[in-house]
Amino acid sequence: MSLPPDSIAVILPAYNEEVTVAGVIRAFHAALPQAAIYVIDNNSKDATARLAADTLASLGCKGRVIPELRQGKGNAVRRAFHEVNADVYLMVDADLTYPANRAMDLIQPVIDGQADMVVGDRLSGGHYARENKRPLHGFGNGLVVTMINKFFGSQLRDTMSGYRAFSRTFVKNYAVLVEGFQLEIDVTLHALDKRFRILELPVEYVDRPAGSASKLNTLTDGARVIFAILQILRYYKPLAFFTAVALASMLLGLVAAIPVFNDWIQYRYIYHVPLAILAAALEIVGALMLSVGLMLDSIAHQRRTDYELRLLAQS
Template identity: 60%
Template sequence: MVDDSIAVNKDSLRDHNKNQRNYNGKKIVILLPAYNEELTIAETIKDFHSEIPEAEIWIINNRSKDNTELLANKTLKELRCQGGVMNENRPGKGNALRRAFYEIDADVYVLSDADMTYPAYHVHDLIAPVIDNKADMVVGDRHSSGHYANENKRKFHNFGNDLVKKLVNKLFKGNLADIMSGYRALNKHFVKSYPILVEGFEIETDMTLHALDKRFRVTEISVDYRDRPAGSFSKLNTFKDGFKVLNTISSILRYYKPLTFFGLASLAFFALGIISAIPVFNDWINYGYIYHVPLAILSTGLEMVSLILMSIGLILDSINHQDKRNFELSNLANIKRQ
C-alpha cells in the first residue's frame, strides 16, 4: 500500500514538473536510432510524445528488416507528432546519428535508444541545463542509482564500461560516472561542431571524449534504467564489442593523447634495447671486443625504433595542441557572428 502511494505521488510530481517547464520557444528534437525495434518503437515514441508533445521526434531507421519503419510512421501519424522517419543504409549507430546531425536543425537535441530502456520522464531533467545554458551536453547517468547494475547481467560488458570510464577520467581529469550512456541532451553548438568519425556503438564514448577534449561543459543527471521488454534483444555482442572496447582504449591514447601512447611504446622499445645490449656491454667491458654482433645490431635497431616513436609522439602532440587552438579560435568566431 505504501509503495502504491509513493508511485502515485511520484507520477503526480512528474506531471507537475512537466507542466511547469518553459522552453522559451526553443526547437527540441528527439532522435531515436533504430535497428529492428518493431516491438518497442511505437511505445518509445508515445512515451516521449506524452512528455514533450511540442518536440519533433525523428526515427533514424538503420537498415531494419522488420516493421520498425512502418510502425514508426503509423505511430507518428496517429499522434499527429512532428518529425518523421529517415533511412540510413550505412550500418551502425554512429552513421545513423551522423545523418541526423547533418540534416536536422534544432536548438536542443535529445538522444535515446528506441528499446524502452530509457524512461522518457527524465527528458525534462536532461533538457533543463541545456536550455538554461549551463551545459553543452547532459548525460543520463545509469550507474549512480544502481539501476544499470541490477538490470544488466553481462559481466564482461560491465567490466569494459568500467575500464573505459576509469581511463577517460584519468586521462582527462574528469569525474564522469557513465561514459557510454545513450541518453543525452545536446545543444546546437556541440552538435554542429562535432565531427562523427566512428560508425557503431562506440559513438557515445567518442562523443564524451570530444566534449572533454574540447572543454565543452558536461553535466550528468541520474536516470532510471530498465531492461528490454520480453522478446526484444540487444544488438550488442559481449566478445565482439569487447574487442571494440579494447580498440576504443587504444584510440583514446593514439588520437587524444599521442605523446602518452607513443611515449609508452618508445619506453618499451628502449627497455628491450637495453636488455638486448647487456651481453654486448659485457663483451666490451671484459674483452674489449664484441662477440655478440647480432645482439648489437638488434639493440641498435630497437633504440632507433624507440627514438622514432618518441619523435612521432612529440610531432603528433604538437599537431594535437594546434588543433585545439584552432578549435577555440573557431568557437570565438562563431560566438561573434551570433
C-alpha cells in the same frame, strides 16, 4: 535561454526495434510534447519503420522517420546531426531501457546554458549493475571509464550511456567519424578534449523487455570499443600515446642490451653482435616514436586552436 516550441529534437537510432519503438515514441512524446521526434532507421528487417511512422502520425507528433542506408549507430546519429536542426538534441536508444520521464531533467541544463552535454548516468545508482544480464558489459564499462578518466583527468562515471542531451553548438561542431557503437566513447572524448561542459545525471535503467534483442555483441563490439579508445588517444593525446610506444621500445632495447653490456664488462669485447644491433635498433625506434609524438602533439595543439577560433567566431 527560452526556446521556441519546436526547438527540441529527440533522436532515436533504431535497428530492428519493432517490439519497443512505438512505446519509446509514446513515452517521449508524453514527456516532451513540444519536441520533434526523429527515428533513424537503418535497414530494419522488421516493422520498425512502419510502426514508428504510424505512431508519430497517430500522436500528431512532429518529426519523421529518416531512412539511413549506411549501417551502424554512428552512421545513424551522424545523419541525424546533419539533417535535423534544433536548439537542443536528446539522443536515446529505441529499446525502452532509459526513462522518458527524466527527459526534461536532461535537457534543462542545456536550455539553461549550464552544460553542453548532459549524460544520463546508468551506473551511479546501481541500476545497470542490477538490470544488465551480461557481466562482461559491466566490466567493459568500468574499464573504459577508468582509462578515460586517467588520460583526461576527468571524474566521469558513465562514458557509454546512450541517453544524452546536447546543445546545438555541440552537435553542429562535432564531426562524427565513427560508424558503430564507438559513438558514445567518441562523443565523450570529443567533449573532454574540446572542454565542453559535461554534466552527468544518475538515471534509472531497466533491461530490454522480453522479445527485444540487443544489437551489441560483447566480444566484437567490446574489442571495437577498446580499439576505438586507442585510436582516439592516438589522435587526441599523441604525445602520451607515442611516449608509451617509445618507452616500450626503449625498454625492450635495454633488455636486449643486457648480454651485450655483460660481454663488454667481462671481456672488453662484444660476442652478442646480433643482440647489440637489435638493441640499437630498438633505441632508435623509441627515439623516432618520441619525435613523431612531439610533432603530432604540435599538430593537435594547432587543431585545437583552430577549433576554438571557429567556436569563437560562431558566438
